[in-house]
Amino acid sequence: MLKIYNSLQREKQIFTPIEPNKVRMYVCGMTVYDYCHLGHARVMVVFDMVYRWLKASGYDVTYVRNITDIDDPLLERAHRDGVDWKDLAQSQIDLFRGDMTDLHVIPPKDYIGVVEAMTLVVDAVQKLKNANTTYEVGSDIYYRYANDMNGSHSVQQMSLSDNSQAACNGTNTVCGLTGVIGQANYPTTWADYSIELDRTCATVLADLADFDNLPNIGTGNNAFSGRIWISVGTPKIPFAVTSSGYTTPNYLLSQGVGAYCLFDYLEFSWTPSLQNCFLDCSQVDQFGIPMSYWMNANASGRQGVWNTKRSSIISYFNQFPAGQEFNNVQQIPTNVAAGTYPATALTGGYLRAASPTHAAPVVNGTSTYFNAVIQSAMATWVNAPLAVTCGTSTYWGKAQSASSSVMNFYNNAQCAGSASFTFTDINSSNVFLCAGSTAQGSADQKNTGKAILAGFNRGVITSNTTRLNINTEGGTPTLYLQSAYYPQLSDNYKIQTDSQWAYGFHKFSSTTLAYGFPYDDVGSQSGSIQTNSTTSVNIQLGIFS
Helix, strand or coil, X not given: CCEEEECCCCEEEECCCCECCEEEEEECCCECCCCCCHHHHHHHHHHHHHHHHHHHCCCEEEEEEEEECCCHHHHHHHHHHCCCHHHXXXXXXXXXXXXXXXXXXXXXXXXXXXXXXXHHHXXXXXXXXXXXXXXXXXXXXXXXXXXXXXXCCCCXXXXXXXXXXXXXXXXXXXXXXXXXXXXXXXXXXXXXXXCCCCCCCCCCCCCHHHHHHCCCCCCHHHCEEEEEEEEECCCCCCCCEECCEXXXXXXXXXXXXXXXXXXXXEEEEEECCCCEEEEECCCCCEECCCEEEEECCCHHHCECCECCCHHHHHHHHHCCCCCCCCCCEEECCCCCCCCCCCHHHCHHHEEEEECHHHCHHHHCCCCCCCHHHHHHHHHHHCCCCEEEEECCEEEEEEECCCCCCCEEEECCCCCCCCCCEEECCCCHHHHHHCCHHHHCCCHHHHHHHHHHHHHHHHCCCCCCCCEEECCCECCECCCCCCHHHXXXXXXXXXXXXXXXXHHHHHHHECCCCECCCCCCCCCCCECCEEECCCCCEEEEECCCC
């Protein structure tokens, strides 16, 4: 019996030929620009075994293998070595066939070269385009494999019925874990919406236009928003529809389902009328795996590329006292089965580093990290009001006292009359979380709060700070575009206490842009990207070193 994995149905199925007793087998062959290696040998030996089994089982087998005898790497090497690309291709084909003879691999019935079949390739691609089963990225054409068995490719809404797997206790045979409901190693089988990614070529997660037909999609807050979760290793991302919403993985091993996954994510929103896509990274929450992203063919706008390897990034946060704001590094659990995670991903023996927003002192409201700088600034703002300009408005704020966490903001420099709004809880925990009264109220109140919270996180507020003008840059009236509001990035850029988590990721970023705290999009230092007329989202995993 021969079983083959059906990637559409996501299961192994017993092989049944389309025509009784006849099998047509096509195997992708070599791109002949260099010597074969063990990986090539493995492919040929594996399918040689399949071919032999089919023949021995009485099937009439037509076995075809292609030869990619024209491709960019071939042309580049021929140019480098000063030889004719056709001669280089033929020499490598001869070496390849000699290697296969030495391995006692039975040759296929036919070899098909790309050069000789080019007109057929062009014709086949055109037929796929005419059938609307392709999409384009720049000058490249890809097959849209997201089509279901009926040929449609629309995104479907999920419902409670999608989570067809019942909750259970016991042993997870994949990971070798045991646990109880609600714990970090809870082995529930969840509804599986995963798409296996091929790291050697593009994989379509979804056509953006598919989202246009979902109900109530509009602009602004009504744009379609979501997250793209990516994991490596055998623990899959847990996902299910519940009566209260959707499940997502947890960042800390002590906090629930999915924390044993080695994952990362991107957050996006999509506005159909503008074809506008907004995309940002996960460092506001955690750092799991190296991952870069860009839109359309504009790889020059790529974000998320690090100048520091994964293990060093995690080690940076591991230097801080355990359990405090910047050291929430999660070690690889010891009670997992061998092979649960790829060996290359086990850099330093850690799953991820969680941001200060998940640190116990911050979550419990007991953090004192920013207390000294907050009190120093408050002491100034008792008598010298802080002026904050956001958009078209400026507000002046006075602190009640140096030891207070309360500021009243007025619409005049004399702070006369009634306060326009009041911040009642400016403290270390809320600075990390970008939460509390500074994140509530009217648009002007929220914008003023953003400026103050971002200023503390970035270390730009001192006892001498009496103005935060983050409204313009170069005369352009664009909100939050004052690059000077974010200090120059260097090892000694800090004026005083700042968020070492945010500072670290701006330092590790090859563009110095990152998203290290909830309001890190204030100013021009955000690692978020957005474009109109978006046709594709590109994601590339980095090296786990």
